[in-house]
Structures are given as structure tokens and as C-alpha cells.
Amino acid sequence: MASHRRPKQPSRARVTVLTTAAAAAVVLSSQAANAAPSEKPGKDEVKAKVDKLYEEAEQATEKYNGAKEKQEKLQKEISTIQDNVARGQEELNELRDGLGSMASAQYRSGGIDPSLQLFLSADPDNYLDKASTLDQLSGQQVEALKKIQVKQRDLAQQRSEASEKLKDLSATRTELGKKKKEVQGKLSSAQKLLNTLTAQEKAALQQEEQRANRTSERQVLSGGNSAPASGRAGEAFAAAQSKIGTPYVYGATGPSSFDCSGLTSWAYAQAGVGIPRTSQAQANYGTRISSVSQLQVGDLVFFFNDLHHVGLYAGNNQVLHAPRTGTNVRYESMSTIGGPFMFGVRV
Numbered sequence: 001m002a003s004h005r006r007p008k009q010p011s012r013a014r015v016t017v018l019t020t021a022a023a024a025a026v027v028l029s030s031q032a033a034n035a036a037p038s039e040k041p042g043k044d045e046v047k048a049k050v051d052k053l054y055e056e057a058e059q060a061t062e063k064y065n066g067a068k069e070k071q072e073k074l075q076k077e078i079s080t081i082q083d084n085v086a087r088g089q090e091e092l093n094e095l096r097d098g099l100g101s102m103a104s105a106q107y108r109s110g111g112i113d114p115s116l117q118l119f120l121s122a123d124p125d126n127y128l129d130k131a132s133t134l135d136q137l138s139g140q141q142v143e144a145l146k147k148i149q150v151k152q153r154d155l156a157q158q159r160s161e162a163s164e165k166l167k168d169l170s171a172t173r174t175e176l177g178k179k180k181k182e183v184q185g186k187l188s189s190a191q192k193l194l195n196t197l198t199a200q201e202k203a204a205l206q207q208e209e210q211r212a213n214r215t216s217e218r219q220v221l222s223g224g225n226s227a228p229a230s231g232r233a234g235e236a237f238a239a240a241q242s243k244i245g246t247p248y249v250y251g252a253t254g255p256s257s258f259d260c261s262g263l264t265s266w267a268y269a270q271a272g273v274g275i276p277r278t279s280q281a282q283a284n285y286g287t288r289i290s291s292v293s294q295l296q297v298g299d300l301v302f303f304f305n306d307l308h309h310v311g312l313y314a315g316n317n318q319v320l321h322a323p324r325t326g327t328n329v330r331y332e333s334m335s336t337i338g339g340p341f342m343f344g345v346r347v
Contacts, residue, residue, distance in 0.1 A: 041193075043201040050190045054324040055338055057186035059308045061250040061259055062278050064179035067172055068251065069277045074169040081162040085155055092151045099144045183250050187325055209327075216331040219316045233298025233347065235271035240264075240312050240320050246329045248322045253277070258322040260309050263329060264300055267312065273347060279310040282345065289344035292317060292334070299346050304339035311337075313344060 041049070194202070229237045240263060249257035254266035261279040268275045275285050283302050289295055295313045303309040311321025314331055322329050323337075334341055 040196060043197055043205055046193050046197055046201075047205060050193050051338060053186045053190040053193070054326075055304075057183050057190070057250065058260065058324060059304075059306065060179050060182040060186065062261065062280065062308045064176065064183055064251060065259070065261060066278045066280070067176040067179055071169065071172045071176060074165055074172060078162055078165050078169065081158050081165070085158050085162065088151060088155045088158065092148065092155065095144060095148045095151060099141065099148065187250075190325070212332070212336065213330050216318050216333050219333070220314045220318045220320075220331050222316065229297035232268070232271040232273050233296065236264075236267040236273065236347075237298040237312055237314070237320070239270035240267040240329070243267075243329045244320075244331075246322075248325055248327050248329070250325065258329060260311060260322050263322040264310050264312060268347060275347060280307050282310055283307050283343075284345075286345040286347040289346055292341065292344075295344045296346065299344040301334070301344045302342045303334075303337045304342070307342060309337065309339065 197205070243254070243258065243263065243266075246254075247257050248259060250259050251262070252258050253262035258266065261277060261282060264279075264282060265275050265277055276282050279302065282300055286300070289299060295301065297313055297315045299313040301311055301313045301319055303311075309321075311319040311332075314320040317334050318331050319334050319337065320329070320331055323332060
């Protein structure tokens with residue numbers, strides 16, 4: 001007869017563990033479900049993060065501009081040195097040919113001086129140090145040898161200088177590449193954040209920006225106590241005004257797109273004034289104005305502690321500038337730039 005055993009019951013401890021684990025899973029699932037809707041940041045939070053990324057991108061942009069400007073300057077300097085070396089080598093060859101002609105003449109007239117033979121077969125630098133051999137040469141030959149020595153030393157120095165500048169150029173190109181990647185990385189992160197917004201949220205942000213632009217434009221047109229633009233500053237301001245609506249593009253200097261310092265340098269160039277390319281360099285190009293009340297239309301105005309943003313003063317506490325990626329050249333209140341006003345510069 002078969003025996004009937006009762007099935008083995010799970011231990012009390014095992015039941016407790018399983019029950020606790022199941023309860024925890026339910027709680028976590030409930031929390032995740034409740035948290036999911038709040039994980040998506042709202043448009044104001046996205047805007048704040050995007051604005052911060054754009055600010056960091058602009059900081060990197062000005063460093064990129066500086067590296068690019070340095071690269072172009074080095075390339076010109078290297079090209080000039082290389083041209084000088086080529087011309088110097090031709091002059092050296094002519095001097096040597098002249099000395100060779102003297103040697104040939106000596107040979108035809110009865111033999112070549114041993115000391116001159118030594119020079120023609122070797123570098124003259126060590127040779128010229130031997131004063132006794134100079135006594136055996138004519139005054140004309142000594143003068144020719146000295147010119148050759150000076151030219152050789154000059155060429156050696158220029159080649160050394162070119163070599164150092166080429167190293168500097170290589171390092172500058174590396175820095176340029178890093179800054180370009182940094183800018184692109186910041187802009188890519190900003191775009192990803194913007195892509196999380198709904199069409200309605202994007203439209204709301206755009207409307208807010210358009211309202212701010214209209215307000216700034218009215219403030220400029222209403223005038224105020226600001227001194228009007230005149231002279232070169234007036235010409236530069238008028239040139240910048242003609243570019244209102246032109247898109248911001250990092251590293252751009254016009255005329256179809258600009259970054260902040262690209263706009264100011266282009267505008268002053270239209271007035272016949274050459275100012276540096278970067279905002280930091282422009283900050284040292286003219287007379288500093290510490291008070292907003294003393295600014296005149298067309299003065300350069302600088303923002304943020306590291307001076308990475310610059311625009312043109314438009315009067316009535318407004319600035320005409322190229323703000324950031326995703327915007328166009330426009331008027332804007334100095335209070336909404338995103339960083340503190342540092343000072344102005346009268347070019």
C-alpha cells in the first residue's frame with residue numbers, strides 16, 4: 001500500500017524573504033511608474049540647461065577664434081621666413097660663385113692660393129677663425145668670405161626660427177581641433193535637450209524670445225539719455241544694424257553669419273577700423289568705460305568675468321549683438337545677456 005506524504009512546506013524564513021522581495025518589487029515598480037512622468041524636464045529647466053551649454057560653447061568659441069587667429073599669423077610668418085631663406089640662399093650662391101670666379105682667375109694667372117682651396121672644399125666658418133690664412137688672401141677675397149659667413153649665419157638663424165614656429169603651429173592646430181570638438185560637443189548636447197521638448201513647448205520658448213526682441217527694439221528706438229553714435233563708431237553701428245537677422249555661427253566673421261566678436265570686428269572693419277578678432281583682445285583696444293551711463297552708441301560692451309562675450313552698445317541699456325547658436329543678430333537688454341556687464345571700450 002502506497003504511503004501518502006504531505007508535501008514539504010517552505011520554511012517560515014523562506015516565505016518571509018520571498019514575501020518581502022515581492023513587496024519591494026511592487027513598491028519599486030509603483031515608484032518608477034509615478035516618477036516616470038516627472039523625469040522629463042520642463043521647458044524652463046531645459047532652457048536654463050541649454051543656455052548654460054551655449055554659454056560654455058561661446059567660451060570655447062572665443063578660444064577657438066584665438067587659436068585660429070594664431071594659426072593664420074604663424075602661417076604668414078613662416079611663409080615670410082621661408083621666402084627670405086630662399087632669397088638668402090640665392091644671394092649666398094651668388095657670393096660663392098663670385099669667390100669661385102676669383103679662384104679661377106688666380107689659377108689662370110699662375111696657381112690658386114692653398115687657403116682659398118681650403119675654403120672652396122669646406123665650410124668657411126672654422127677657416128675664418130684662422131687669422132694666419134687670411135694674410136694670404138687679397139682684401140677682396142677676405143671681404144667676400146666675410147659676407148658669405150654673415151649670410152650663412154643669418155640663414156641658419158632664420159631656419160631655426162622657422163623650425164620653432166612650425167612646432168608652435170603644430171601645437172596650435174592641435175589646440176584648434178580640441179576647441180572645435182568642445183564647441184561641437186556643447187552644441188550637440190544643447191540640441192539633444194531641445195529635442196526633448198514638445199512642439200508646443202518649443203513654440204512657447206520662441207514666442208517668449210520674440211516678445212523680448214520686440215521689447216528691446218522699442219527700447220532702442222525710443223532713445224533715452226544715451227549719447228548718439230558718431231564718427232567711426234556710428235559707421236560701425238550702422239553696419240551692424242544692417243546685419244540684424246543674420247544667423248549666429250561659431251567662428252564666423254560675416255558677412256552672411258557671425259559669432260559675437262566676429263560681428264564687432266566686421267562692423268568696425270566697415271568703418272575702416274581694424275580691431276582684433278577675439279573679445280578678450282578687443283577689450284584692450286581703446287578707452288575703457290566703467291559706467292553704463294557713460295556709454296555711447298557704438299561702444300564695445302563686454303560681459304562675463306572672462307570677457308567671452310562682446311556686442312555694440314545700442315543705447316538705453318540695450319546691446320546689438322550676435323547672441324549664440326540658434327539665434328540671429330539682434331537687440332537685447334543688457335540685463336538678460338546671462339552674465340554681468342564688465343565694462344565698455346570706446347575704439
